[in-house]
Amino acid sequence: MLSESSSFLKGMMLGSIFCALITMLGHIRIGHGDRRHQHKHHHLQAPNKEDILKISQDERMELSKSFRVYCIILVKPKDVSLWAAVRETWTKHCDKAEFFSSENVKVFESINMETDDMWLMMRKAYKYAFDKYRDQYNWFFLARPTMFAIMENLKYFLLKKDPSQPFYLGHTIKSGDLEYVSVEGGIVLSIESMKRLNSLLGIPEKCPEQGGMIWKISEDKQLAVCLKYAGVFAENAEDSEGKDVFNTKSVGLFIKEAMSNHPNLVVEGCCSDMAVTFNGLTPNQMHVMMYGVYRLRAFGHIFHDALVFLPPNGSDND
Amino acid sequence: MASKSWLNFLTFLCGSAIGFVLCSQLFSILLGEQGDTQPDILHNDPHARHADDNGQNHLEGQMNFNADSSQHKDENTDIAENLYQKVKILCWVMTGPQNLEKKAKHVKATWAQRCNKVLFMSSEEDKDFPAVGLKTREGRDQLYWKTIKAFQYVHDHYLEDADWFMKADDDTYVILENLRWLLSKYNPEEPIYFGRRFKPYVKQGYMSGGAGYVLSKEALKRFVDAFKTDKCTHSSSIEDLALGRCMEIINVEAGDSRDTIGKETFHPFVPEHHLIRGYLPRTFWYWNYNYYPPVEGPGCCSDLAVSFHYVDPTTMYELEYLVYHLRPYGYLYRYQPALPENIRKEVSRDYKKEDPKVK
Numbered sequence: 001m002l003s004e005s006s007s008f009l010k011g012m013m014l015g016s017i018f019c020a021l022i023t024m025l026g027h028i029r030i031g032h033g034d035r036r037h038q039h040k041h042h043h044l045q046a047p048n049k050e051d052i053l054k055i056s057q058d059e060r061m062e063l064s065k066s067f068r069v070y071c072i073i074l075v076k077p078k079d080v081s082l083w084a085a086v087r088e089t090w091t092k093h094c095d096k097a098e099f100f101s102s103e104n105v106k107v108f109e110s111i112n113m114e115t116d117d118m119w120l121m122m123r124k125a126y127k128y129a130f131d132k133y134r135d136q137y138n139w140f141f142l143a144r145p146t147m148f149a150i151m152e153n154l155k156y157f158l159l160k161k162d163p164s165q166p167f168y169l170g171h172t173i174k175s176g177d178l179e180y181v182s183v184e185g186g187i188v189l190s191i192e193s194m195k196r197l198n199s200l201l202g203i204p205e206k207c208p209e210q211g212g213m214i215w216k217i218s219e220d221k222q223l224a225v226c227l228k229y230a231g232v233f234a235e236n237a238e239d240s241e242g243k244d245v246f247n248t249k250s251v252g253l254f255i256k257e258a259m260s261n262h263p264n265l266v267v268e269g270c271c272s273d274m275a276v277t278f279n280g281l282t283p284n285q286m287h288v289m290m291y292g293v294y295r296l297r298a299f300g301h302i303f304h305d306a307l308v309f310l311p312p313n314g315s316d317n318d
Numbered sequence: 319m320a321s322k323s324w325l326n327f328l329t330f331l332c333g334s335a336i337g338f339v340l341c342s343q344l345f346s347i348l349l350g351e352q353g354d355t356q357p358d359i360l361h362n363d364p365h366a367r368h369a370d371d372n373g374q375n376h377l378e379g380q381m382n383f384n385a386d387s388s389q390h391k392d393e394n395t396d397i398a399e400n401l402y403q404k405v406k407i408l409c410w411v412m413t414g415p416q417n418l419e420k421k422a423k424h425v426k427a428t429w430a431q432r433c434n435k436v437l438f439m440s441s442e443e444d445k446d447f448p449a450v451g452l453k454t455r456e457g458r459d460q461l462y463w464k465t466i467k468a469f470q471y472v473h474d475h476y477l478e479d480a481d482w483f484m485k486a487d488d489d490t491y492v493i494l495e496n497l498r499w500l501l502s503k504y505n506p507e508e509p510i511y512f513g514r515r516f517k518p519y520v521k522q523g524y525m526s527g528g529a530g531y532v533l534s535k536e537a538l539k540r541f542v543d544a545f546k547t548d549k550c551t552h553s554s555s556i557e558d559l560a561l562g563r564c565m566e567i568i569n570v571e572a573g574d575s576r577d578t579i580g581k582e583t584f585h586p587f588v589p590e591h592h593l594i595r596g597y598l599p600r601t602f603w604y605w606n607y608n609y610y611p612p613v614e615g616p617g618c619c620s621d622l623a624v625s626f627h628y629v630d631p632t633t634m635y636e637l638e639y640l641v642y643h644l645r646p647y648g649y650l651y652r653y654q655p656a657l658p659e660n661i662r663k664e665v666s667r668d669y670k671k672e673d674p675k676v677k
Contacts, residue, residue, distance in 0.1 A: 007326040011333025018334070019341035064648065156647035251644075255635045266427065266635045273643045284597075288590050292640035294649065295621040296589075298495040300398030307648035317616040318652070 044169060044235040046157045046245065046274060064307040067155040070137035071097035072125050074118065075145050077105050082145035084108075085283035089290045092312045093151040095137065100125040119219035120209060123201055126189075130198045138163035140194055142187040148289045149186060149277045152309045157237060157245055157276060159306065163190040168227055171246040172236040179234045180224030185246035186277040187220070188237075196230035197223075206230075243272040250280045251289075287317070294318035397657065398495050400664060402434065405498040407532070408480035409433035410468050413488040414440050414456045418447050421488035424631040428638045432494035435479055439468040461527070461557035466545060469533075473542040477535070481506035484532040491629040491637050492530060496622040500575060500583060502658045506535040509570040514584035514625075515609035516562075522572045523609045524562020528627035529584040531558075537570040544568045576610065578655050581620035586627050589637075592618035621653040 071094035075083050083099065087108075091097035100121060101110035111128060113121045122142070129140055139158060143149055161167060171185030181187050189197070200207045207226040217225075224234055237245045247254070251271065258266040271278075281289065294311075295318065311318055409430060413422040422438050426447075430436040438444075441464070443451030452467040454460050465485065472483055482501055486492055504510060511533045513525025525531035533541065541564065544550040549567055554560030565572065575583050586604070591597050595615045598604055605612055629637065656662070 003322075003326055004329045007330040008333035011330035011335075012337030012340075013333075014330075015334030015337025015339075016341040019338045019345070023342070023345045150644075150646050152646040152649050251636050251639060252632060255632050255639070259632065259635070264427075267638045267643060270635070270639055271644070273645065274647060275644055284590055284594050287593050289640075291589055291593055291616065291619065292637075293644060293646055295616075295651070295653070296619075296623055296641055297621060297645070297651070298398065298493055298641055299499040299622050299655075300395065300401055300495050301642075302394040302397065303645070304392050304394065305648040308650060309646070309648045310650055311652050 043242075044161075044167075044237055045242075046159075046237075046239045060306060060308055063159070064155070064309060067139060067158060068095045068137040069139045069141055069151060069154060070095065070129055070133055071149075071151075072129055072140065072142045073097065073099050073145055074101075074113075074121050074125060074142070075099050075108075075110065076102045076116070079145045080105065080108065081283045082286075085286040086143075086145050086147075089286045089317065090149050090151070092315050092318065093309075094141070096133070098129075100128070119217075119222045122219045122223060123207075123209070126194065126197060127201055130194045134191065134194070138191045140189045140191070142183070142189075143277070144183060144279070146281055147186060147277055147279045148281050148286055150275065150293060152307070153245065153274045154188070154276045155309070156274060156305075156307060158188075161190070164192050165190060166193045166196060166230070166232040168193050168224075168232045168234050169237045169246070170234075171244055171248055172234045175221060178221065178224055178228075180221050181234045182248055183218075183220040184248040184279050185244075186279075187223070188246075193227065193230075193232045196232055197227060200226055200230050237276070239272040239274050241272070245272050245274055245276045247271060247275060247278045248280075250278050250285065252285075253280060290317050397661075398498075400661065401495065401498040401502060404661060404664070405482065405501050406434040406480040407482045407484055407494065407497060407501075408435040408437070408472060408476055409484045409486060409492070409494075410437040410439050410472055411486050411488055411490075412461070412464060412468070413438050413449065415442055415444070416456075417488050418444060418449060421631065422447070422449070424634045425486075425488055425490075428634050429492050429494060433484070435476060437468075437472065437476075438488075439464065439471070459555045462554045462560045463552070465557050465561060466552065469538060470542055470545075473538055477538070481535055482532050483535070483538050484530060485527075486530040486625070487528055487627065489629050490528060490530045490625055490627050491634055492625045493623060493641055496583065496620075497532065497624045499622060499655075499657075500577075500624060501532070502661055504534070504573070508534055509536045509540055509568070510534050510573045511537045511565060511570055512573040512575040512584070514582065514586055515572060515575065516558075516607045517609040518607060519559055520562045520566055520572075522566050524559055524565070524572065526584070526586045526627075527558030527561075529586045530625045530627070531561075531584075533570070537565070540568040540570055541565070574610075575624070577620040577622055577653075579620075579653065580610075581617065582610070582613075583620045583622060583624040585619060585623060585625060588626050588628055588633060589619065589623075591628075621651065622655065 071091055073086060073091065087099070099108065099110040100113050102113055102116050102121060104110065104112050113124050115121055115124070125142070126140070141149065141154065167188065167190035168181060169188040170181035172179050173182050206229040239245055254270045255266060258270050262269050278289070411422060411425055411430065418438070418440065426438070438447060438449040439452055440449040441452055441454045441456045443449065450471060452464055452471065454464050454467060468485070469483070484492070484497070500512065511525065511531055513531030514529035515523045516526055517523050544564055544567070545552060550564035551560065562572070577583055585592055592614065593616065598614065626637065
């Protein structure tokens with residue numbers, strides 16, 4: 001009896017030691033993993049009120065100037081009316097905005113990509129931007145001309161995010177086991193992601209110019225595949241309440257859907273107060289958004305923000 | 319002998335298994351769950367005002383501008399709240415039985431709750447909406463008669479509850495805070511009224527009906543009195559023109575509602591029609607009607623616009639989102655008008671009262 005109980009106890013001790021060893025080893029492995037995948041949760045949120053209050057007055061101006069966003073807008077000749085509207089409206093708030101066109105268009109200044117293929121245009125644009133501006137900008141935003149973007153809200157979203165980390169943000173979609181940022185919501189890359197992307201652009205095995213074998217793969221998926229090889233993973237951008245800040249639809253469409261889905265909470269259920277992008281706008285709607293966002297407001301509502309942005313020079317619609 | 323060592327071995331195995339399991343449980347408790355934390359997606363931002371609220375609490379009492387939404391926690395609405403108390407506005411919305419659910423409902427869900435008091439005026443009473451029954455017929459030719467009866471009703475029941483009395487349509491969107499800012503410079507005991515000023519037919523001009531117009535308490539008294547004493551005609555097929563003529567007869571001044579840099583605040587159309595150059599054709603009546611030089615493009619409209627007209631339900635909610643929700647973080651607006659002197663003094667006095675550090 002005694003020998004049995006002692007062997008039982010010995011067994012228990014051995015089992016526990018074994019378990020402890022395994023747990024320790026497992027933790028060390030996870031620890032390494034943490035350093036490789038800095039952001040393991042795929043839902044990146046904007047900083048909330050408590051974080052903001054910790055920023056001192058002096059830091060605000062400095063902080064605001066520390067975000068340098070370069071805007072890439074991919075256009076084609078058929079987009080001229082949207083192109084004109086985009087040029088006259090929100091892109092004035094980018095630190096620099098350049099239009100990358102499939103071919104030269106009279107009157108509209110652009111960088112000629114000399115190709116009709118969206119993925120090739122995207123690759124060339126990213127390469128051009130990185131080669132020329134790697135030292136001047138720390139965030140790169142890619143958009144389509146049907147989009148309206150609010151740079152100030154993008155910078156607010158990027159508050160406390162280190163651009164030397166590989167960020168790849170926007171409205172994400174899962175396709176099989178690939179999570180990618182939809183080009184329809186706008187794509188944000190940090191300078192680190194740009195660096196890694198550009199190092200792979202020349203390697204056809206990792207980043208081929210012709211992705212799909214049988215049918216074409218959309219350019220945003222191709223980008224995701226390429227970035228994945230470089231250890232850059234897509235993250236969905238949300239505000240402090242979990243609402244998307246990069247939107248693939250227009251405000252009007254959101255409202256219409258809300259009116260049929262939850263008619264008692266239309267505006268509340270619509271979109272984030274800190275939305276960065278909307279898509280599917282007509283040129284006229286761009287001008288209305290410009291007025292609605294940068295000018296029209298209710299008197300007597302004052303905000304204490306952590307950042308300060310001045311209106312751009314020589315502009316009359318903001 | 320062999321069976322005994324087997325038994326020992328088995329107990330040893332059992333022990334190790336149990337030990338392993340217990341230990342792993344202990345570790346998992348100590349280290350906590352490392353699950354994927356999904357952020358709570360709260361699509362419900364309850365604000366103080368709901369579509370279902372009857373609005374009974376608006377006769378007196380504070381407007382809760384700082385609703386529960388966490389997005390508005392860094393918002394300071396002291397000045398807006400101060401103006402709410404100082405510049406009391408009663409809004410009445412011209413509607414009809416057919417339009418209560420189609421149009422008036424959306425007015426109720428959006429801007430109407432920001433009036434100090436709101437009334438929906440229809441030809442027949444609706445206790446549930448609620449809507450006041452003016453006991454008239456419906457139709458465009460009845461608009462003036464409805465207007466007279468509505469103002470009469472307001473005068474008889476709510477004269478002392480407000481300083482200013484605004485008429486709007488069920489397709490007008492009004493930004494009450496901006497209206498209060500505009501009116502704060504004026505004395506409601508003065509005979510004056512404001513709106514989008516048109517120049518034809520009336521020497522001092524008259525106010526567009528659709529863009530909405532607002533009468534001072536004195537103007538309302540004189541208007542109601544004018545019908546009792548037959549100074550003004552009871553019938554007309556053009557509501558806003560007839561009202562404008564009456565105002566001139568009873569010496570109520572047509573005010574200048576433009577902002578401090580001359581931009582219009584009351585708008586007879588939606589923002590798009592005013593902001594887009596060439597949207598309204600050059601031959602359109604509008605260009606000849608405007609009292610002040612009409613402007614298209616960004617100069618059309620004040621940052622502190624008061625109203626827009628021909629606003630369909632979708633656009634009502636869109637404007638609500640653009641005015642009260644979406645904003646460019648940290649942006650220093652170009653147009654920074656001052657508070658009127660008297661309000662500025664009051665607000666700073668209130669701050670001094672609250673802050674014990676300030677002597």
